Amino acid sequence: MVIVVAGGEPPVATALAGLPPGAFVVAADSGVDGAHGIGLRVDLAVGDFDSASAGAAGRVVDAGGRVEQYPTAKNATDLEIALDAALDRSPERIVVLGGAGGRFDHWLAVAFLLASPLYASVDLQARWAEATVTVVRRSAELTGQPGDVVTLLPVHGTAGGIRTEGLEYPLRDEDLPPGTTRGVSNVLLGTGATVSVRSGVLLAVQPVSPRTL
Known part of the structure; x- marks a missing residue:
């Protein structure tokens, strides 16, 4: 790396x-x-x-x-x-x-x-x-603490076939078009989560919690 x-x-x-x-x-x-x-x-x-x-x-x-x-x-x-x-x-x-x-x-x-x-x-x-930003083009593992915020933002067009594991509000083979706020303020259930996409690109944004500063 x-x-x-x-x-x-x-x-x-x-x-x-x-x-x-x-x-x-x-x-x-x-x-x-x-x-x-x-x-x-x-x-x-x-x-x-x-x-x-x-x-x-x-x-x-x-x-x-x-x-x-x-x-x-x-x-x-x-x-x-x-x-x-x-x-x-x-x-x-x-x-x-x-x-x-x-x-x-x-x-x-x-x-x-x-x-x-x-x-x-x-x-x-x-x-x-201010945040950790992970680019999701196929699949990505996110880490953090239970309760940490995770926002999923599609870029360059629609991100299709999104699946998540370990987030409070799961996405199961769903699409996020550009400009949507549906992916804003999801939450880690534990210390890790998986986000995958079938097509397109997501930015998984994890804002830094005040307790971690």
């Missing part, structure tokens, strides 16, 4: 729970600082580095990692470049840490980026301070 550390809001150490310690790490711009802040060694740093701390790229090189610098004026965000670099390693799974804080348009852009067909070959999840 590959861990991608986004710029912007730094990740918290608890986001590393369950992730293998030897995973390849790609950092986007100031994600270098976020990665170092939770003890991760950066194998590859990408971006224009306009928001990283002074010397961030140098620290990556000093530790044996690589740096790929891009111009500030470009047609993709640093996170998209980092995701593409992660995909080049043909992982089964990519987990994105940090980077969702701040502007609402950035939050939406990242959410839609995660669901892009470009990443259909890989299991993809983002762990932010």
